Amino acid sequence: MVIRLHRRILAAAALLLTTAILLSWIAAQPVRTVFSPVQMSESIIVLDAGHGGADGGTSGSDGTLESTLNLQIVRRLEWLFLFLGQQTVLTREDEQDLSGPEDHTIGQQKVSDIRARVELVNGLDGAFLISIHQNYLTGHPEVHGAQVFYSQSEEAHQAALAVQDALNLHINPRNEKNCKPAPTEVYLMAHVTAPAILIECGFLSNTQETQLLASADYQKELSAVIAAGYLQYHTKEGTA
Ligand SMILES: [Zn+2]
Numbered sequence: 001m002v003i004r005l006h007r008r009i010l011a012a013a014a015l016l017l018t019t020a021i022l023l024s025w026i027a028a029q030p031v032r033t034v035f036s037p038v039q040m041s042e043s044i045i046v047l048d049a050g051h052g053g054a055d056g057g058t059s060g061s062d063g064t065l066e067s068t069l070n071l072q073i074v075r076r077l078e079w080l081f082l083f084l085g086q087q088t089v090l091t092r093e094d095e096q097d098l099s100g101p102e103d104h105t106i107g108q109q110k111v112s113d114i115r116a117r118v119e120l121v122n123g124l125d126g127a128f129l130i131s132i133h134q135n136y137l138t139g140h141p142e143v144h145g146a147q148v149f150y151s152q153s154e155e156a157h158q159a160a161l162a163v164q165d166a167l168n169l170h171i172n173p174r175n176e177k178n179c180k181p182a183p184t185e186v187y188l189m190a191h192v193t194a195p196a197i198l199i200e201c202g203f204l205s206n207t208q209e210t211q212l213l214a215s216a217d218y219q220k221e222l223s224a225v226i227a228a229g230y231l232q233y234h235t236k237e238g239t240a
Pocket residue numbers: 050051057058066133134
């Protein structure tokens with residue numbers, strides 16, 4: 001029991017240290033050279049900015065669009081993982097979705113887009129999917145905070161626990177949340193064969209949190225915490 005407690009303290013300290021290093025590195029921008037302090041693995045992290053194209057996702061009362069925030073956060077994650085020596089692939093790199101010219105209605109575009117994302121992930125060996133979204137809860141403007149959902153895989157569950165711990169420590173103080181299995185109706189999460197986590201970074205139904213989510217500083221902090229949480233999971237995986 002003492003050993004387990006000791007390990008937990010060490011793990012928490014390691015997480016704090018990693019996050020602090022990432023945050024201080026971000027604060028010291030711009031950094032021109034890319035180097036690899038940690039050779040994470042041969043795996044590929046697929047970074048998925050939710051929505052795009054005609055589907056903007058949810059939106060804040062000030063017009064802040066979920067699809068835009070998702071892409072901004074994904075871009076910051078891409079940069080951080082590059083710094084960590086980790087290969088990444090983005091499902092979308094701009095505001096366009098993955099539908100084709102033959103998809104005329106929004107319904108067709110959404111189906112075609114999500115199937116293309118699944119195909120992309122399932123076509124990559126050693127993929128790990130991190131999907132970024134924003135939440136909205138009608139009638140509860142006070143609800144806020146980041147929450148992680150995971151696909152049906154033990155790896156995904158372990159990663160979700162680590163990322164949620166990191167988010168609770170840095171983003172959700174006194175507002176801790178539990179990670180949860182992704183609802184089965186989330187097509188992407190139910191159909192990818194790779195382990196996958198989906199992060200609802202915050203609530204656009206909360207005006208204050210919407211402003212935070214749109215700010216560069218908060219996005220940098222959020223992405224550093226997510227990367228640190230993932231690193232924590234990945235390190236444990238490697239030593240298990
Ligand atoms: Zn979404």
